[in-house]
């Protein structure tokens with residue numbers, strides 16, 4: 001008689017689960033360089049709209065030891081704090097250690113998500129003001145996709161100007177669709193209020209493909225085009241507040257422009273006139 005060990009739960013080979021695993025619920029590819037995805041939200045995760053978390057996947061096994069280490073990057077949460085899932089918006093870098101793999105995730109797959117939200121693009125880091133400028137390039141739109149779905153953004157200001165600069169027209173799609181949803185989706189209109197939504201100005205620009213408004217936002221601010229287009233006198237520390245999320249170049253150049261108008265950089269512990277997300281990497 002051959003004896004088989006009964007397969008019980010304890011003896012069955014268990015596939016190791018990821019630490020801090022969350023399940024992918026949907027994925028949308030916007031262009032060959034951009035995609036967004038949604039994942040389950042840990043029940044205990046509370047965050048302020050505009051914050052980021054570390055997310056990632058397990059890296060390849062070490063060639064000698066076979067050990068795997070998590071490969072994590074800072075990602076702004078693109079969904080609002082009231083959403084039951086979490087949304088992220090990402091670039092695809094073909095030889096990027098994380099995004100070369102992350103771009104292939106499918107619904108049902110697991111990712112690692114460390115549930116410790118932090119960041120400077122939060123309302124608490126700004127002094128009260130009348131006009132809020134949100135400056136984004138590329139996937140730097142993500143934290144603003146969260147803030148624009150948060151009623152507080154509209155309650156705190158008389159005007160919100162969302163600028164988004166991308167290389168090509170198709171790279172504006174994620175942001176454009178989000179802005180359209182705010183204005184047309186019944187639930188969003190009810191949540192944010194029609195009057196509040198009339199405070200929102202969307203100012204998309206492209207730099208490499210022809211579109212109705214071309215040029216880097218920095219150049220359009222410097223030569224006064226933005227102010228002319230929007231019928232605004234300029235930027236002043238008395239009335240204007242700003243949040244910046246984009247390439248390193250954008251961060252440095254916008255900082256100089258804002259400081260030229262007399263604005264000072266704020267932080268969670270020291271609210272001032274503008275904030276920049278430094279954890280953001282292209």
Ligand code: A2P
Nearest residue numbers: 137138165166167207216217218247249250253
């Ligand atoms: P450009 O095409 O002139 O480089 P990327 O896709 O490389 O992250 O860039 C996103 C957008 O940000 C592009 O339109 C790019 O313009 C623009 N950009 C890059 N650097 C700056 C900067 N220093 N100031 C303003 N916009 C910038």
